[in-house]
Amino acid sequence: MDNQSLGILLWIALMLLAIPYVRRARHPRAKPLAAYMMFVILFSVGAVVMYSVLLMLLGWADALDYLHRPQGAAIFLALVFIPAFLLGRWQLKKPPRQMPPN
Numbered sequence: 001m002d003n004q005s006l007g008i009l010l011w012i013a014l015m016l017l018a019i020p021y022v023r024r025a026r027h028p029r030a031k032p033l034a035a036y037m038m039f040v041i042l043f044s045v046g047a048v049v050m051y052s053v054l055l056m057l058l059g060w061a062d063a064l065d066y067l068h069r070p071q072g073a074a075i076f077l078a079l080v081f082i083p084a085f086l087l088g089r090w091q092l093k094k095p096p097r098q099m100p101p102n
Contacts, residue, residue, distance in 0.1 A: 014081075015040055022092060030096050039088040046084030054079055 018039060026035035054076060058064050066072035 011044070014043075018043070025089065026092050027095050030092075034096070035092055039092050042091050043084045043088035046087040047080050050080045050083055 019036065022036045022039050023032060026032065055064075058066065058076075067076055
Protein backbone atom coordinates (compact mmCIF):
# COMPACT_ATOMS: atom_id res chain seq x y z
CA MET A 1 0.00 0.00 0.00
CA ASP A 2 1.47 3.35 -0.98
CA ASN A 3 1.37 6.50 1.14
CA GLN A 4 -1.40 8.12 -0.90
CA SER A 5 -3.75 5.19 -0.32
CA LEU A 6 -2.88 5.18 3.36
CA GLY A 7 -3.68 8.89 3.58
CA ILE A 8 -7.03 8.45 1.87
CA LEU A 9 -7.94 5.54 4.17
CA LEU A 10 -6.96 7.61 7.21
CA TRP A 11 -9.13 10.50 6.00
CA ILE A 12 -12.10 8.14 5.44
CA ALA A 13 -11.65 6.68 8.92
CA LEU A 14 -11.56 10.16 10.46
CA MET A 15 -14.71 11.18 8.60
CA LEU A 16 -16.53 8.05 9.79
CA LEU A 17 -15.43 8.76 13.36
CA ALA A 18 -16.76 12.31 12.96
CA ILE A 19 -20.36 11.09 12.50
CA PRO A 20 -21.10 10.40 16.18
CA TYR A 21 -19.09 13.45 17.24
CA VAL A 22 -21.10 15.77 14.98
CA ARG A 23 -24.40 14.27 16.18
CA ARG A 24 -23.44 15.04 19.76
CA ALA A 25 -21.68 18.41 19.29
CA ARG A 26 -23.81 20.18 16.68
CA HIS A 27 -25.99 23.15 17.49
CA PRO A 28 -29.51 21.96 18.43
CA ARG A 29 -31.16 23.88 15.57
CA ALA A 30 -28.73 22.59 12.93
CA LYS A 31 -29.83 19.70 10.75
CA PRO A 32 -27.60 16.63 11.22
CA LEU A 33 -26.59 16.19 7.57
CA ALA A 34 -25.88 19.90 7.08
CA ALA A 35 -23.81 20.00 10.27
CA TYR A 36 -21.84 16.92 9.20
CA MET A 37 -21.18 18.26 5.72
CA MET A 38 -20.03 21.62 7.09
CA PHE A 39 -17.70 19.91 9.54
CA VAL A 40 -16.25 17.59 6.88
CA ILE A 41 -15.70 20.41 4.39
CA LEU A 42 -14.05 22.76 6.88
CA PHE A 43 -11.98 19.98 8.46
CA SER A 44 -10.77 18.76 5.06
CA VAL A 45 -9.98 22.20 3.65
CA GLY A 46 -8.31 23.25 6.90
CA ALA A 47 -6.17 20.10 6.96
CA VAL A 48 -5.14 20.48 3.31
CA VAL A 49 -4.17 24.13 3.82
CA MET A 50 -2.21 23.41 7.01
CA TYR A 51 -0.50 20.41 5.41
CA SER A 52 0.53 22.45 2.37
CA VAL A 53 1.75 25.44 4.37
CA LEU A 54 3.71 23.34 6.85
CA LEU A 55 5.24 21.22 4.11
CA MET A 56 6.33 24.34 2.23
CA LEU A 57 7.80 25.83 5.43
CA LEU A 58 9.71 22.62 6.17
CA GLY A 59 11.00 22.52 2.61
CA TRP A 60 12.01 26.18 2.76
CA ALA A 61 13.84 25.58 6.06
CA ASP A 62 15.43 22.40 4.64
CA ALA A 63 13.93 20.44 7.55
CA LEU A 64 11.97 17.71 5.76
CA ASP A 65 14.17 15.10 7.45
CA TYR A 66 12.22 15.71 10.68
CA LEU A 67 9.25 13.94 9.11
CA HIS A 68 11.23 10.68 8.97
CA ARG A 69 11.31 10.55 12.78
CA PRO A 70 8.24 9.39 14.72
CA GLN A 71 8.21 12.45 16.97
CA GLY A 72 8.54 14.82 14.03
CA ALA A 73 5.76 13.09 12.11
CA ALA A 74 3.49 13.11 15.18
CA ILE A 75 4.07 16.83 15.76
CA PHE A 76 3.48 17.53 12.06
CA LEU A 77 0.19 15.60 12.07
CA ALA A 78 -0.91 17.32 15.27
CA LEU A 79 -0.17 20.72 13.70
CA VAL A 80 -2.23 19.69 10.67
CA PHE A 81 -5.25 18.05 12.31
CA ILE A 82 -5.78 20.01 15.54
CA PRO A 83 -6.38 23.42 13.88
CA ALA A 84 -8.55 21.75 11.22
CA PHE A 85 -10.62 20.07 13.93
CA LEU A 86 -10.97 23.32 15.87
CA LEU A 87 -12.09 25.13 12.71
CA GLY A 88 -14.75 22.49 12.00
CA ARG A 89 -15.85 22.46 15.63
CA TRP A 90 -16.15 26.25 15.73
CA GLN A 91 -18.51 26.21 12.75
CA LEU A 92 -20.40 23.21 14.12
CA LYS A 93 -21.28 25.06 17.34
CA LYS A 94 -22.63 28.14 15.55
CA PRO A 95 -26.41 28.40 15.16
CA PRO A 96 -27.71 28.09 11.60
CA ARG A 97 -28.66 31.30 9.83
CA GLN A 98 -32.32 32.18 9.71
CA MET A 99 -33.91 32.80 6.34
CA PRO A 100 -35.54 36.23 6.12
CA PRO A 101 -39.33 36.20 5.80
CA ASN A 102 -40.70 36.86 2.31
